[in-house]
Amino acid sequence: MRATVKGRVAIFYPQGFLDGNNASSFLSIDDIRATEALNIDMLLVSLKKVIFFNKNGLDVFIKLLISIRNQKRISIGLCDYDSLKFKTINAFYGNNLNFSLFRTEKIAELFTPSNKSDSKTVLLYNDDLSQRSAMAIELFDYGHNPVIAQSKKEFDEKKQHPDLYYTIIEDTYLGLFGQKIATRVTGNVIIYTVANFLDAEITNTFNIAYHNNSLNVGFRLFIFDAYKVISMNVHALNFFTKLASSAAEYNATICFVGLTFEKTPQIFKNDLEDAGILFFDNMDDILKNKELLQELGGSVATASKQTRTLNKALVNELPRFIDATISTIAMMTNAKASKESMNIQTLEITDTTNQYASSIGFYGDVDGMIIIIFPKAIAKKACELLIGEATDDEETILDSLAEFVNIIGGRAKALLGEQKHRVDITLPRTYGDVVSLMEMAQNKKGVQVNLSFEGSHFIFFLTR
Amino acid sequence: MVTNEEIAHYIHSIPPAPTIIQETIQFVRNGDLVKAAKCADEDPALKLYLRTLVNRAVYGFRNEVHDVSQIFGILGISTAQQVLYHYLMTLLAPKKWKLFHLDNHTFYDLQASLSRNWGKILHHLGVLDHDTASAITLLPASIIICDALFGSHKSEVEQLRSVKALDYNTILSRLSGQSLFDLSSQIAEKWEIPSTISRIVHAASGLDRDLSENEHVLAQWMHLLLFFELSKGLYVQAGLNEFIDFQIDFVSDIYESFVQVMEYNESNR
Numbered sequence: 001m002r003a004t005v006k007g008r009v010a011i012f013y014p015q016g017f018l019d020g021n022n023a024s025s026f027l028s029i030d031d032i033r034a035t036e037a038l039n040i041d042m043l044l045v046s047l048k049k050v051i052f053f054n055k056n057g058l059d060v061f062i063k064l065l066i067s068i069r070n071q072k073r074i075s076i077g078l079c080d081y082d083s084l085k086f087k088t089i090n091a092f093y094g095n096n097l098n099f100s101l102f103r104t105e106k107i108a109e110l111f112t113p114s115n116k117s118d119s120k121t122v123l124l125y126n127d128d129l130s131q132r133s134a135m136a137i138e139l140f141d142y143g144h145n146p147v148i149a150q151s152k153k154e155f156d157e158k159k160q161h162p163d164l165y166y167t168i169i170e171d172t173y174l175g176l177f178g179q180k181i182a183t184r185v186t187g188n189v190i191i192y193t194v195a196n197f198l199d200a201e202i203t204n205t206f207n208i209a210y211h212n213n214s215l216n217v218g219f220r221l222f223i224f225d226a227y228k229v230i231s232m233n234v235h236a237l238n239f240f241t242k243l244a245s246s247a248a249e250y251n252a253t254i255c256f257v258g259l260t261f262e263k264t265p266q267i268f269k270n271d272l273e274d275a276g277i278l279f280f281d282n283m284d285d286i287l288k289n290k291e292l293l294q295e296l297g298g299s300v301a302t303a304s305k306q307t308r309t310l311n312k313a314l315v316n317e318l319p320r321f322i323d324a325t326i327s328t329i330a331m332m333t334n335a336k337a338s339k340e341s342m343n344i345q346t347l348e349i350t351d352t353t354n355q356y357a358s359s360i361g362f363y364g365d366v367d368g369m370i371i372i373i374f375p376k377a378i379a380k381k382a383c384e385l386l387i388g389e390a391t392d393d394e395e396t397i398l399d400s401l402a403e404f405v406n407i408i409g410g411r412a413k414a415l416l417g418e419q420k421h422r423v424d425i426t427l428p429r430t431y432g433d434v435v436s437l438m439e440m441a442q443n444k445k446g447v448q449v450n451l452s453f454e455g456s457h458f459i460f461f462l463t464r
Numbered sequence: 465m466v467t468n469e470e471i472a473h474y475i476h477s478i479p480p481a482p483t484i485i486q487e488t489i490q491f492v493r494n495g496d497l498v499k500a501a502k503c504a505d506e507d508p509a510l511k512l513y514l515r516t517l518v519n520r521a522v523y524g525f526r527n528e529v530h531d532v533s534q535i536f537g538i539l540g541i542s543t544a545q546q547v548l549y550h551y552l553m554t555l556l557a558p559k560k561w562k563l564f565h566l567d568n569h570t571f572y573d574l575q576a577s578l579s580r581n582w583g584k585i586l587h588h589l590g591v592l593d594h595d596t597a598s599a600i601t602l603l604p605a606s607i608i609i610c611d612a613l614f615g616s617h618k619s620e621v622e623q624l625r626s627v628k629a630l631d632y633n634t635i636l637s638r639l640s641g642q643s644l645f646d647l648s649s650q651i652a653e654k655w656e657i658p659s660t661i662s663r664i665v666h667a668a669s670g671l672d673r674d675l676s677e678n679e680h681v682l683a684q685w686m687h688l689l690l691f692f693e694l695s696k697g698l699y700v701q702a703g704l705n706e707f708i709d710f711q712i713d714f715v716s717d718i719y720e721s722f723v724q725v726m727e728y729n730e731s732n733r
């Protein structure tokens with residue numbers, strides 16, 4: 001059984017009965033290797049379709065999860081269960097519960113970084129005060145707005161109005177959490193929350209893959225929320241200096257907010273400033289100052305002062321990227337898309353109304369970005385297989401479009417792999433309108449391929 | 465991916481049930497096992513299948529059984545009818561499985577185990593009619609169809625499933641408007657299998673509405689039985705655990721009775 005990956009969360013979905021006699025059959029050696037190779041922040045086992053499980057059955061999965069957590073320092077746990085199953089799991093593991101429990105996938109996703117900048121308001125309650133606080137801090141650090149009920153009575157009252165909340169968090173447990181630095185997105189800014197003592201451990205807790213992904217998909221401003229930092233040592237200093245150097249290659253900016261130098265040597269600040277890192281007292285000094293934000297690259301329109309040009313290596317692989325796109329559309333719709341024209345140019349969209357767009361970056365032996373712009377109706381048609389039922393809900397359609405572009409990225413990766421080119425793909429980004437896409441892509445030169453599908457036109461754009 | 469043309473071609477390529485099998489089934493349905501055995505004796509492939517099947521460990525006979533009339537005598541009307549439908553299924557089964565990691569012996573074991581456990585369920589429910597007993601034999605048709613249709617699209621399905629946990633039945637329904645169970649019903653019709661049988665099997669997808677109370681109960685038990693079997697290590701390894709979507713809410717109210725009937729010892733596993 002292979003895990004399904006959504007964003008940076010991978011989930012196994014066993015069905016039926018899960019016991020000591022059959023559980024190991026769900027995970028072949030190939031499955032384990034494939035799971036170990038995933039670039040994720042969280043690995044879960046869904047119990048949604050499991051009618052019976054026992055500890056022997058769960059232990060087989062938990063053993064794999066713990067082994068991967070030890071290698072990659074990701075969060076692991078179980079999800080998709082009801083209150084009865086939650087009690088059963090707690091009874092099985094008692095005080096030895098060293099993995100997380102999320103009542104739903106939706107709750108689990110709140111505790112991982114994403115490319116989205118939408119802050120969710122959630123209702124939170126847990127009998128255990130330390131769990132309640134840990135969850136609230138994590139949720140806040142991931143950019144959400146937890147409404148914390150202080151008592152069961154208050155929780156039950158608030159629960160009567162579920163429409164006020166994105167989700168209600170109960171029957172949830174955070175086990176060995178906080179292994180990675182929490183990340184949130186605000187507009188076009190990535191914010192990392194760091195705390196306590198910053199030392200050599202930061203190389204393990206900082207999610208460098210996510211950071212590189214973000215650079216590759218066009219984020220240019222990275223802020224370290226350092227209000228809770230007590231001090232840093234020379235290892236952390238070296239880490240941040242190197243991070244600043246690599247960001248400079250992308251013309252990106254790194255800032256620290258709220259960092260005090262009472263217990264950190266003042267000379268460290270000078271070294272960090274020399275590396276190009278900026279310091280601010282308050283988050284709002286940046287986020288509320290539009291001009292500064294633009295200057296720092298937090299408004300993507302100005303991020304491309306130094307555009308990276310197309311190179312021969314990328315253009316040579318163009319047919320494979322187009323193949324990946326056309327074959328994915330054929331796979332998802334059983335209809336054929338055909339190429340109409342192809343030019344090297346900046347992105348040009350004649351009709352900017354009623355369009356969705358999505359992008360995915362890749363890096364490794366070749367690097368660049370695929371952008372696809374669809375008329376809304378065609379996007380819906382292309383994602384019908386993923387969506388299932390007719391819907392006009394924009395979030396659902398954009399989520400499916402991200403999954404769709406992820407498949408294109410996966411196919412392109414496989415096709416490049418056949419040519420012995422090793423690449424990794426980033427998280428996909430989606431755009432509900434073309435304006436926000438153009439802010440990011442307007443100065444970029446690339447190959448624009450106009451394609452036709454069922455009488456409508458859509459655009460494939462390959463750039464760096 | 466799978467197109468409506470491919471589906472139509474596949475259904476069209478399935479030949480009608482051989483005359484000897486149809487006649488044998490008819491004799492069994494009429495309760496004439498002697499004539500049925502005589503008829504079955506004329507088909508060497510059927511004879512070999514009956515001998516091989518009946519002498520497999522799941523039937524638990526101490527001595528090898530050779531004679532067809534002896535086989536039918538041992539099996540009785542209901543089981544003989546089931547075994548003949550099983551044989552029809554094997555005619556549909558591929559020589560080499562492409563999607564699932566199955567061989568024909570493992571598939572026969574699945575058929576036999578489904579039948580045996582279905583018998584226990586019907587005994588528990590007090591259902592005695594032969595057609596209902598035979599309904600279980602059509603259930604694996606959906607596995608065969610799935611392998612036939614998706615076998616050449618394995619890598620595409622893997623890519624799709626890497627981003628979304630979709631089962632084969634859902635993928636097929638969304639692509640073509642037809643489910644694996646719709647196609648099973650079409651094959652049943654082609655083979656002149658009574659519609660009472662195909663209705664129960666169709667409902668075993670757990671997705672049908674407008675069922676009679678009796679059909680609903682049988683569909684619940686059949687759906688849970690299917691996942692009971694597909695949770696066994698051998699079938700999990702074969703990839704069968706993921707082939708349709710388990711409708712856990714559909715069966716939750718019969719779970720306790722089910723584990724008792726199956727003698728599934730929760731604490732000893």
